[in-house]
Amino acid sequence: MSLKCPFCQSAEIVVIEMNQQSxxxxxxxxxxxxxxxxxxxxxxxxxLPPLVGGVAGTVIGGLxxxxxxxxxxxxxxxxxxxxxxxxxPSSLLHAG
Ligand SMILES: [Zn+2]
Numbered sequence: 001m002s003l004k005c006p007f008c009q010s011a012e013i014v015v016i017e018m019n020q021q022s023x024x025x026x027x028x029x030x031x032x033x034x035x036x037x038x039x040x041x042x043x044x045x046x047x048l049p050p051l052v053g054g055v056a057g058t059v060i061g062g063l064x065x066x067x068x069x070x071x072x073x074x075x076x077x078x079x080x081x082x083x084x085x086x087x088x089p090s091s092l093l094h095a096g
Pocket of ligand 1: 005006007008009010081082083084085086
């Protein structure tokens with residue numbers, strides 16, 4: 001198979017390994033505890049019991065974690081075109 005940029009058809013392609021830690025970092029930012037505290041703050045501003053906001057935030061955090069922690073993409077590599085400086089997933093290489 002030939003590596004060609006889908007944007008400019010150049011062969012100056014460099015394959016970059018995707019960093020799997022990005023999803024872990026995201027999960028740490030939107031931890032259930034953080035969203036629980038955020039939900040309690042929002043509930044207070046809407047004159048709702050803090051418990052309601054805390055529960056809502058925790059549920060939302062759990063949903064987000066369920067999405068972010070799913071290993072749906074098994075180590076997809078990223079490609080970088082040195083000619084037009086575009087970045088694209090390696091799966092695009094097979095499309096054209
Ligand atoms: Zn290109």
